[in-house]
Amino acid sequence: MLATPSDFDVLIVGAGISGIGMAAHLEMMCPRRSYAIVERRDQIGGTWDLFRYPGIRSDSDMHTLGFVFEPWRHEKSIADGPSILEYLNRIADERGIRPHIRFGYKVVSADFRPDEARWHVTVELADGERKLLTANFIYLGAGYYDYDDPYDAGFDFSEFEGDVIHPQFWPKDYDYTGKKVVVVGSGATAVTIVPSMADKAAHVTMLQRTPTWMFSRPAKDAIANFLRKVLPEKVAYAITRFKNITMQDFSFKAARNKPEKVKQALHKRIEKALGKDYDKEAFTPPYNPWEQRLCLVPDNDLFEAMKSGRASVVTGNIAKFEKDGVRLTSGELLPADIIVTATGLKLAIAGKIKISVAGEPVDFSQRYYYKGCMFSNLPNLAVVFGYLNASWTLRADINSEFVCRVLNHMEATGTNLATPVLTAEAEAKIEDDDLFDFSSGYIQRGKHIMPKSAKDYPWRLNQEYVFDRKVLRQGDVDDGLLSFTRAGANAMMAEEQLEAAE
The missing domain is CATH 3.50.50.60 (FAD/NAD(P)-binding domain)
Structure with missing residues (x-):
């Protein structure tokens, strides 16, 4: 047993749609789990707080961009940015989520310690001070693009006077x-x-x-x-x-x-x-x-x-x-x-956080998606990358539910490590798929940093919501690929599984 408990059972990165949705699901499905949301900005909303250009609005209908658990009440289903922010703020207040949010916390790095079964997370505050937080599980709701630097198309504006x-x-x-x-x-x-x-x-x-x-x-x-x-x-x-x-x-x-x-x-x-x-x-x-x-x-x-x-x-x-x-x-x-x-965004993986396991940097481009939610051989971490052909929140909802099911299974079995295990032998047989068969510029420019996707489930980021919903809601959590172990008691078995996967 560790001398000191983790600061939180679950650390959610980002207080946008993905992060607020995960917090709401934890409140509903895992009420005994402690959690916090760390948000680099001073407000919730993520994308909808960052973008302030004229006419900012959803490009999906709010009956699918809204959460499955919270009806959209406005008359317009194609909503403007302020209406979406009002929706998120109301959920954060009515469901008791806001007290769990740490504003002005930018996650710099996160190192998973397998012997402790927890993450050591370094955050930077607005004044430059750094703090260390610990959590058993990380849920990345930091979006998919670079908040600091947009795509630079290389234009020369030196002569333009406007x-x-x-x-x-x-x-x-x-x-x-x-x-x-x-x-x-x-x-x-x-x-x-x-x-x-x-x-x-x-x-x-x-x-x-x-x-x-x-x-x-x-x-x-x-x-x-x-x-x-x-x-x-x-x-x-x-x-x-x-x-x-x-x-x-x-x-x-x-x-x-x-x-x-x-x-x-x-x-x-x-x-x-x-x-x-x-x-x-x-x-x-x-x-x-x-x-x-x-x-x-x-x-x-x-x-x-x-x-x-x-x-x-x-x-x-x-x-x-x-x-x-x-x-x-x-x-x-x-x-x-x-x-x-308006030349596009620049993709970023994992919110540009330096992710490592036992000090070894994680290269996401060498990992496979697991059920569009976790990554091969990477324990206690989940992520949201929304659908390209449907609303972002559809994936956020089902990923949140699935992670809560994983957490509840860990509690029921007395385990503290959940790792999608992909052995070297199994990986050698995988046929890769074009993760994003979209010709959009921002997709094509960022493909080299994105995780891998197989042609066959579950090692892929699927683009069919109805199928994903059925698997993540109704499929067995303990499916023979997602390994549930405990640090210490059966850590050797987990280490052997991961060594075979390397």
């Missing part, structure tokens, strides 16, 4: 009234910013190198709002959630199986919004739908801004940034007072 802004670092109370704006990029962020800025700006141009598939839908879910009026709140939410999950799954599979039909359907919606004379080429990417995420256009806001003349979409390549705008390789000059570089 303001250059990256959406990740939007200035507070920034006034762009009457300004000419060029938004570089065509992803979800750009599609959100352009119509939002068009209300006040003189003109907003979305400059895209290649088009993105766009999908328009109402911001309000009429069926959801009707059901809320005639059914109990939780029942209405469950039905709407089931409907939207089913529709997401159907749409994704249709795009993969019948891409030409989906292309026609998407173009038909855009034509209905912009008219028959719209520039079809500007909305026809060189890839099939759902080879990158579809960009949501709620209530046709982008198309309405274009029809009014307040916004436009230009396809072209940048030659250089001049003092008063963007010169394209075609020779055209796009006048600009403000350049917004």
Whole structure:
């Protein structure tokens, strides 16, 4: 037995959707377990607190981006950032989670000591002071991108005399009234910013190198709002959630199986919004739908801004940034007072925390995902990396439930080590899969740092929520691959298993 107990049974890194969701599940499923959330920022919300650019909103419906245990009550299912923050804050307060949060705690490193069956975690406070925390289990809810550095597309702005802004670092109370704006990029962020800025700006141009598939839908879910009026709140939410999950799954599979039909359907919606004379080429990417995420256009806001003349979409390549705008390789000059570089994110693994086991650094690119939740031969650690083809929270919910089941199994069996064991012999037989068969730039740029994924379950990050939900909720926790041992009493057996896996 250790002379001193761990500070916490579970340490959750990040107070965004993933972290708050895990805390709520611990409260519901593991009430005897102690836990803390460490959050580097001063508020909860993660992504939704970091991003403050105009129009910040969800690109998934809130009946699936919301938690399974907490109904979404707002009229709009495509919600703005402040509404999402209100939702998370209410959960943190009503469920007693907030007292467990340590704000201003940035995790620098975490070393697992197998002989102690616990993590030694170094955190850095705002004033530079460092503290050591110990925990038996770590749950990484730190997201998937670099909070400090966005993707640098390598543009030279030395001649440009206006303001250059990256959406990740939007200035507070920034006034762009009457300004000419060029938004570089065509992803979800750009599609959100352009119509939002068009209300006040003189003109907003979305400059895209290649088009993105766009999908328009109402911001309000009429069926959801009707059901809320005639059914109990939780029942209405469950039905709407089931409907939207089913529709997401159907749409994704249709795009993969019948891409030409989906292309026609998407173009038909855009034509209905912009008219028959719209520039079809500007909305026809060189890839099939759902080879990158579809960009949501709620209530046709982008198309309405274009029809009014307040916004436009230009396809072209940048030659250089001049003092008063963007010169394209075609020779055209796009006048600009403000350049917004919506050029994408930079992926980061494990929140850039230095993870090690007994002092040996962990290289995640050499580990396999286990059930999209844990990693091969890495004990007492779980993570959330949301779905590419559905809402992030769908995975966060089922991963949280699964980890709670693992913790309860450990308690019931008197074990304190839970390790997904992949032997060297078994690994040699694994056929690798393309972990992210999406052509999105940020995905392709970051693949080299991401964990491995096999073609066969469970050593993969699956992209089919309904299947994952069944396995993680109903499948055996003690499946013969997830090893449950105890430091000391049977530590030798665990060490032998891990040695065989090396």
